[in-house]
Amino acid sequence: MSQVFKQDLTDTSGRPGGIFFVELLMAEHCDILDREHMVEVFTKHLGTVDCFSYGADSAGFAPQNYKVHYEDNDAEVPPTLMITKCEKIDKPVLDDFDRSQVWNCPNVDDLLAECEYRVFATDMLAAGLESKQRADMLVKYVDALLELYPACKAVVFGPSRKFLSRESIENYPDKAVTRFIDYAVNVRYFNIQGTEDMMVDSVGMSTLFLPDVQYHFHGMNPDDVVIHAYNMLYFILENDNPVGDGDTISGLENGELDSNVQWTLHYEDSLIQPVRAVLDVNMGEYALGTR
Template sequence: MGLMDKLKKKKVLQQDLSEKDKNPGSVFVMYLLMKDYCAMPDKGMMTEIMEKHLGEVDCFSHDKGVAGFAPKKYKVEFKEGSMPPELMVMDCIKADKLKLDDIARSQMWDCENSEEILEECKYYVVATDMMADLMENYKDRADMLMDYMEALMEMYPQCEAVLFESSKKMFTRDAIINHQIPRKDRFIYFTVNVRFFNIEGTDDMLVDSLGMSTLYLPDVQYHFHGVDPNWVVNHAYNLLSYIYDNNSPIKSGETIDGVEEGRISQDLQWKCQYEEALIQPAREVLDINMGEYAAGRRD
């Protein structure tokens, strides 16, 4: 498919399908971006805030380098028994190791001043989960992670923005602490990125998502022309919510309602097929064949 260019800046971006979706589902990573170094907050304060958002927790580690919390209402099952997943907060470090390629930087639609933030924030705090990929209910993990995110925003008022490693989506701290998103919709809203590309030298466009693999759910992909891309982006978010709500019920060969004049219509059916992604990282996605608006070839 060659090169792609971004809608607004028209900067040519290089496709690289050698880049893999590394360890999907294993560890969820958030980068809390800071302008200046900040020390690890007090253990008592961190524990109090975690329990406010996540219920009773065990603070099993707290020193200069790392703090660890086990939210007791969640369980991971092992042969030897069950135990809570772990939520880890690392010490603040210099941000010169935070590498983002041009594609990632071009798709931060939810943070208008993303380039300014990335330039000004020279430090970051890494927050992760551990063993949470073994949680039986993926929605429990999603809720836990979003409660964790909100707790971190309270712990770190110095934070300028949060970058989610799995999707390269970014939100300012203000956007997170002031959001009005329903609880069940938070994971997709904050951590799943719906991306848009123009295909260089053609009238073709591509919309895809990135970030669903954290929950072992499929991302989606649309390769098309002749339709307002904003309609397709809205359709993608609706489809992702359906996949999330219903534990990925769509099989290859099945159809879903399409879009006519910006509205979802049962009169227009689009065929679904699991395919290899057209844009990095390499992964299997649910490809949506938009009928007369479809571009490219499908298996």
């Protein structure tokens, strides 16, 4: 893609702990599903759920295996999962900037042209869950949604704008909680106009109150940096982010992890929208900019 985009640091949509949502894209309109069937499928994937609202426009469910603790009244309350009715898509699902960062779906343009309808699904009141607990709930939520809507052809993950085909989600081999990263976190790649400088960053981790990662560099294969970024993200999620400002991590030498190469990590504001906290990876001799 040869489009040129401008930095936009007025975009604050990366707010930590914000509502998670997905768009289920379909070629044809569908009616809202049968209440009992929805409860059955959600129970299969998430454990016991209460359907607390159901109507022509939306349905709401409370998964009882996930509880948010409120210290002010010592209460434990489940989050809510909401599904809207199917609606006609009236504007592009992805803008040009989002489209430039679709890496996991080679037929994205065909799917966008084919799918004229969508269903929105969100979580609410879930920010108080622990990071891995919320990630676990959300990936199982997505799996349940795909079973509920067999006509769904692709999924757009709201916070990160990651676009995945139905098949790539259904065929994902690893059912560990870290698949949240492969579903909902997008690792992006940019060339800096007029230079040989590059940027790799992630977007989507702020949903779990965890930091995204950012690499500003030159002179290294970006594919290797993308792999390093995904490994960093898995480590952050699996270990509930043990990284402190100024810590180091093994870097790359000839595309391979090398413990003799140490890259320093610092918490910074992101250089590319949306504005969010990131772990900036200082890549030593390959790094750019001042820190």
